[in-house]
Amino acid sequence: MFTGPQIVSLLTELGITHVVTIPDSTLGQWEDDIRAAAAISYLGVCREGEAWAVAAGLYLGGARPLVMIQCTGLFESGDSLRNALFDYQLPLFAMIGYRSFLSQATLPGDTCLAFTEPVLDAWGLDWVLYDRPEDLPGQLEAIAGQYHRCQEAGVPGVALVAEGRA
Amino acid sequence: MATGNDTTSSGMPLVESLQVLRDTRGDDEVVLTVMGTAREWMALGDLHPLDWIYVPSSMGQAPSLGLGMALAQPGKNVVVCNGDGCLLMNLGSLVTITQQAPKNLTLIIFDNGIYEITGGQPTPAIDDDGSRVDYPGLARAAGFQQVHVFDDLVSWQAAARDLIDADGPTFIHLSISPVPGASGPRSPSKAPPRAHAFAKSFRAD
Structure with a gap:
């Protein structure tokens, strides 16, 4: 939905210092631009549970990390998320790719569609779905607004970014 | 593979091995402990703001958090x-660490071969014949250039300061004797305020 330059512009505006990530076929398209961004460090991990813990360490040290993973990684990384966001109440922010959301009409049956939103609700996270590719500027502004709102409130947040082709 | 709880491990005592670290730890250094090491670290005395x-x-x-x-x-x-059981849960962290290669990170594995606080069950890394997974070998294969192995307190004590000061990331393997009947650690206080206080100290110049 977004391009690499758009994402880099957004993250730069937000003051993100580190993107802690495992790519998928959508998020991975942004990798070269994120790596090229002077003010952002690209930090690839091997499993999504690591991402929350690395981001927690970065936050404790004064950095402004962003966790960027697919929704399947959200499912995988529950215990690490629980520990960082709830045991220690760290206000980490994540951008999570919502696999197949924009392909529901042509490629139905991906169980990510059944579980992603209920899992986010179960965690009680402040999450917002961004699924309007026809309004890219507005979507980017909305993510920025959500990020600032979560940071000011001192709570974690998730920007759920629709993936797939409409 | 091993099936019983009678796995034994020769090695140095956990408390004394941690005391070595406590004795050499600098005032501006973070020491991150978990499971058995956290339990004994707290028992050794007052906590430092960067504990x-x-x-x-x-x-x-823990390695990812430390990274x-x-x-x-x-x-x-x-x-x-x-711990060794903890490392087994996140072996990929070894690769993540060497990819980032922070010079200021030291990862110490306290290897007792068991899940100590759950009753001493052997980890899957221990075979019936007593053979063990080669953790230092795993670290080298993952890209650690600094890998050090200690089986006795005297050698560990002699080397600890220099290894922490050296450019890392550094992987240290300590062979540790299990603590029979050991319990799990308790949080020393509520976690969120501790995190806040730690961050304030850690971010300070």
């Missing part, structure tokens, strides 16, 4: 005290 008692924890994530700390504050050493 991160990782209790409650997400088992396996984030080390990258955020490259001027401060971060020493992670991890």
Whole structure:
């Protein structure tokens, strides 16, 4: 939905210092631009549970990390998320790719569609779905607004970014 | 593979091996402990503002947490005290660490071969014939250039300071004797205020 330059512009505006990530076929398209961004460090991990813990360490040290993973990684990384966001109440922010959301009409049956939103609700996270590719500027502004709102409130947040082709 | 709880491990005592670290630890260095190391670290005396008692924890994530700390504050050493069972839960972290290669990160594996606080069950890394997974070999294969192995306190004590000061990331393997009947660690206080206080100290110049 977004391009690499758009994402880099957004993250730069937000003051993100580190993107802690495992790519998928959508998020991975942004990798070269994120790596090229002077003010952002690209930090690839091997499993999504690591991402929350690395981001927690970065936050404790004064950095402004962003966790960027697919929704399947959200499912995988529950215990690490629980520990960082709830045991220690760290206000980490994540951008999570919502696999197949924009392909529901042509490629139905991906169980990510059944579980992603209920899992986010179960965690009680402040999450917002961004699924309007026809309004890219507005979507980017909305993510920025959500990020600032979560940071000011001192709570974690998730920007759920629709993936797939409409 | 091993099936009983009678796995024994020769090695140095956990408490004394941690005391070595406590004796040499610098005032601006983070020491991150988890599970058994957290329990004994707290029992050894007052806590330092840069002690991160990782209790409650997400088992396996201590090296990843320490990596984030080390990258955020490259001027401060971060020493992670991890168990062998914990490492098995997050072997990929070895690769993530060497990919980032923070010079200020030391990862110490306290290897007793068992899940100590759950009753002493052997980890899957121990075979029936007593053979064990080669953790230092795993670290080397993952890209660690600095890998050091200690089976006795005297050698560990002699080397500890220099190894923490050396450019890392550094992997240290300590052979540790199990603590029979050991219990799990308790959080020394509520976790969120501890995190806040730690962050304030850690971010300070």
